[in-house]
Amino acid sequence: MTHSVSAVPRLPKFRTAHLWITASLVALTIGTSGVAQAQDFSIGTVLDDTEIGATLNAYARPLLLDAGIAPENIAIHMVVDDSMNAFATQGNNVYFHTGLLLRAKNSNEVIGVMAHEFGHIAAGHVVLVASDLAGATTISLLSTLLGVAAGIASGNPEVGMAVMMGGQRAAIGEFLSFSRGQEARADQFALKTLADTHQSAQGLYNFFQRLAGEERMITDNRDPYIRTHPLNSNRMDAIQSAMASSPYTNVQLDPDLERQHRRMLAKLFAFLKPQITTLQRYPASDKSIEGRYARTIAYYRRGQFKEAFPLVESLLKDAPQDPYFWQIKGDMEKSRSHVEEAIVAYREAIRYLPDAPEILTSYAHATVESGKPEYAAEGQAALKRALAIKPDSPDTWDMLARSYAQNGQTGLSAYAAAERAILTGEFGDVARYSNQAEKLLEKDTPTWYRLQDIKVLAQNYLREMRDKRR
Numbered sequence: 240m241t242h243s244v245s246a247v248p249r250l251p252k253f254r255t256a257h258l259w260i261t262a263s264l265v266a267l268t269i270g271t272s273g274v275a276q277a278q279d280f281s282i283g284t285v286l287d288d289t290e291i292g293a294t295l296n297a298y299a300r301p302l303l304l305d306a307g308i309a310p311e312n313i314a315i316h317m318v319v320d321d322s323m324n325a326f327a328t329q330g331n332n333v334y335f336h337t338g339l340l341l342r343a344k345n346s347n348e349v350i351g352v353m354a355h356e357f358g359h360i361a362a363g364h365v366v367l368v369a370s371d372l373a374g375a376t377t378i379s380l381l382s383t384l385l386g387v388a389a390g391i392a393s394g395n396p397e398v399g400m401a402v403m404m405g406g407q408r409a410a411i412g413e414f415l416s417f418s419r420g421q422e423a424r425a426d427q428f429a430l431k432t433l434a435d436t437h438q439s440a441q442g443l444y445n446f447f448q449r450l451a452g453e454e455r456m457i458t459d460n461r462d463p464y465i466r467t468h469p470l471n472s473n474r475m476d477a478i479q480s481a482m483a484s485s486p487y488t489n490v491q492l493d494p495d496l497e498r499q500h501r502r503m504l505a506k507l508f509a510f511l512k513p514q515i516t517t518l519q520r521y522p523a524s525d526k527s528i529e530g531r532y533a534r535t536i537a538y539y540r541r542g543q544f545k546e547a548f549p550l551v552e553s554l555l556k557d558a559p560q561d562p563y564f565w566q567i568k569g570d571m572e573k574s575r576s577h578v579e580e581a582i583v584a585y586r587e588a589i590r591y592l593p594d595a596p597e598i599l600t601s602y603a604h605a606t607v608e609s610g611k612p613e614y615a616a617e618g619q620a621a622l623k624r625a626l627a628i629k630p631d632s633p634d635t636w637d638m639l640a641r642s643y644a645q646n647g648q649t650g651l652s653a654y655a656a657a658e659r660a661i662l663t664g665e666f667g668d669v670a671r672y673s674n675q676a677e678k679l680l681e682k683d684t685p686t687w688y689r690l691q692d693i694k695v696l697a698q699n700y701l702r703e704m705r706d707k708r709r
Contacts, residue, residue, distance in 0.1 A: 280319045280510070280511060281319065282319055282320055282321075283318060283319060283320065284318070284319040285316055285317065285318055285319075285334075286316075286317045286318075286319060286337075287316070287317075287597075288317075288506070288597075289563075289566075289592075289595045289596075289597050289598065290502070290503075290506065290563045291317065291503050291506060291507065292315070293499075294496075294499040294500065294502070294503045295315045295335070295349075295353075295503075296310065296315065297496065297499060298346060298349055298350045298353055298496065299313065299315060299353055299357070301436040301438075302350070302353065302354050302357055302432050302433075302436060303357065305432050305435045305436050306357060306361050306428070306432055308357070308360070308361065312331055313331045313332075313333065313357070313360070314330070314331060314332050314333070315332075315333050315334075315335065315353075316332060316333070316334045316335070317334070317335055317336075317337055317340065317507075318334050318335070318336050318337065319336075319337050319511065320336040320337060320338055321336070321337070321338040321341075322336055322338045322339075323336065323338050323339040323342055323446075323449075323450065324336040324338070324339060325339055325352050325353075325356055326356070327356045327357075327359045327360050327364075331360055333353070333356045333357070333360070335349075335352075335353075337507055337511060339352065340503065340504070340507060341504060341507055341508060341511075343442075343446075343500075343504075344445070345442065345492055345497060345500060346442075346492060346493065346496040346497055346499070346500040347438065347439055347441060347442030347492055348442035348443070348445055348446050349442070349500070350433075350438060350442060350496075351429065351433065351440060351441075351442035351443025351444070351445075351446060352442075352443065352446055354428070354429035354432050354433055354443065355425050355426060355428070355429040355443060356425070357428065357429070357432070358424065358425030358426070358427070358428030358429050358432075359421065359425045361428055362421070362424050362425065362428065364421045364424075364425070422474060423473070423474055423477070426443075426474055426477060426478060427477075429443055430443075430477075430478065430481045433487070434481075434485055434487060437487050437490065438487060438490065439482075439485070439487050439488050439489065439490050440478060440481060440482050440485065440488065441482065441488060441489075443478060444475070444478050444479060444482060447474070447475060447478065448475070498528075501527075501528075501529040502528065502529050502532060504529070505521065505529035505530070505532050505533040505536075506532065506533070506536065508520060508521075508533060509521075509532070509533040509534075509535075509536035509537045509540070510536060510540070514537045514538075514540065514541055517533055517534070517536075517537040518534065518537060520533070521533040521534055521537075528554065528557065528558070531550050531553060531554055532554060532564075534546075534547075534550055535547050535550040535551045535554065535567060536567070538550070539567065539570070539571050539574075542574070542575075544571060544575055547571060548568075548571065551564060551567060551568050551571065555568065560591050561591070562587075562588040562589075562590075562591040562592035562595070562598065563588070563592075565584050565585070565587040565588035565591070566584075566585070566588045566595075566597075566598050566601070568584040569581045569582075569584035569585040569588060569598075569601060569602070569605065570601065572584055573601070573604070573605050573608065576608075578605050578608045578609045579609065581605040581608075582602065582605045582606060582609065582614070585598060585601055585602035585605055586602065588602075589602060589621070593624075594624070594628055596625035596626075596628050596629040596632060596635065597625075599621040599622065599624055599625035599635075600621075600622065600625050600632070600634060600635045600638055602618070602621050603618035603619070603621045603622045603625075603635075603638050603639075603642060604638055605618075606618030606621075606642070607638065607641050607642050607645060610645070612645070612646060615642055615645065615646040618638075618642050619639065619642050619643070619646075622635055622638055622639040622642065623639075626639070631662055632662075633659045633662045633663050636655050636656070636658040636659035636662065637655075637656070637659045639655040640652045640653075640655035640656040640659060643655060649675075649679055650675075650676050650678075650679025650680040651676075651680070651686070653672045653673070653675040653676035653679065654672070654673075654676040654680065654686055654689075654690055656668070656672040657669050657672035657673040657676060657690070657693050658693070660672060661693055661696065661697065666696075666697045666700045666701055666704075667701070669693060669694075669696070669697035670694070670697045670698065670701065673690055673693050673694045673697065674694075676690055677690055677694070
């Protein structure tokens with residue numbers, strides 16, 4: 240059977256360019272395991288969740304468009320860390336510590352910090368820092384950062400940004416730090432962009448005000464944001480002066496963004512905190528959408544489906560077209576091995592959100608788990624759509640390999656396995672799978688030509704490794 244890949248993925252320039260964990264928060268917890276259990280996220284884990292990503296992108300889009308930056312060129316990530324920190328890195332990446340998101344009192348505070356970080360990117364501060372790299376210490380530190388990125392791209396959530404712990408964490412903080420002049424310029428960018436988009440700078444000021452007192456503390460005890468973004472009274476005065484003259488300082492918060500903010504906090508809190516803490520913050524008396532959502536996740540993480548399902552059903556009764564409620568219902572059904580019910584739930588999620596790679600991959604996972612050949616074409620179509628949007632997901636390629644194998648398409652299965660191996664840096668497997676695929680695939684097709692590129696890359700890498708060992 241001739242097969243044409245719907246979107247042939249690019250060969251990665253460096254795997255470090257893609258700083259994403261490949262599963263959603265739900266999938267990373269238990270959605271891909273089929274076993275419901277609580278799981279702690281270690282400090283430094285980088286999280287990727289469709290719903291939270293949509294919220295952060297909604298915050299970012301007006302700011303970026305005002306600055307003339309294409310929103311699709313900026314990647315916003317979450318790092319598990321209780322400290323209040325955010326930073327920009329090369330490749331137009333902005334990282335938010337979950338501690339900052341969880342402690343933000345409203346959407347405006349996150350937007351203010353986000354505008355400031357975009358200011359560093361727009362001014363080229365990250366590029367300027369990179370151009371000044373010199374000396375063994377700096378090169379070693381850069382290598383550490385690149386190694387972290389490679390670990391994240393491999394899909395291993397335990398790698399994440401874990402090296403930011405301890406001494407290396409402080410060192411990376413110094414590497415990512417900006418001068419007071421750069422900070423002031425990023426502030427001015429944020430103030431202008433907030434004004435242009437008719438938003439208040441109050442959130443930015445409130446965030447800095449909470450941190451200002453830490454400048455007087457011993458350096459080792461400072462919040463990381465103080466290390467990387469030094470504050471001073473002049474900066475605070477400049478922000479306050481801009482607020483005094485802005486017609487938008489007291490503008491009402493966007494109710495839709497506030498709704499998304501409350502859901503983001505509930506979801507993050509329920510996944511990152513112990514169940515008892517979540518139930519204390521969102522007690523049974525809290526009948527709000529976010530309260531029930533948090534309790535659904537808290538019970539789900541412990542496999543307490545008797546408590547979780549009535550809650551998710553109540554959410555779907557109130558919001559029957561919400562794709563994320565259907566997604567978590569699908570995850571719960573799959574976790575308790577009710578695969579047919581999971582397929583139905585994921586179909587509904589995709590109906591209302593057709594271009595979410597994590598949901599598409601979870602849906603395909605359920606079709607594979609069903610063991611029914613009649614689902615193969617449907618599952619493979621979902622996976623191809625997911626890869627057209629996000630071609631660098633090892634989990635999605637792995638699921639496609641499994642689906643092809645289950646359907647007897649051995650050559651395509653080997654090809655998909657080779658794609659996964661190249662993303663995770665397993666070049667020995669790349670060579671093995673690509674050789675298998677080449678024997679079975681029809682020549683002169685897009686997939687066959689892509690396979691030749693993969694083989695060359697793997698051969699070059701293995702040759703370099705052999706040369707280094709000599």
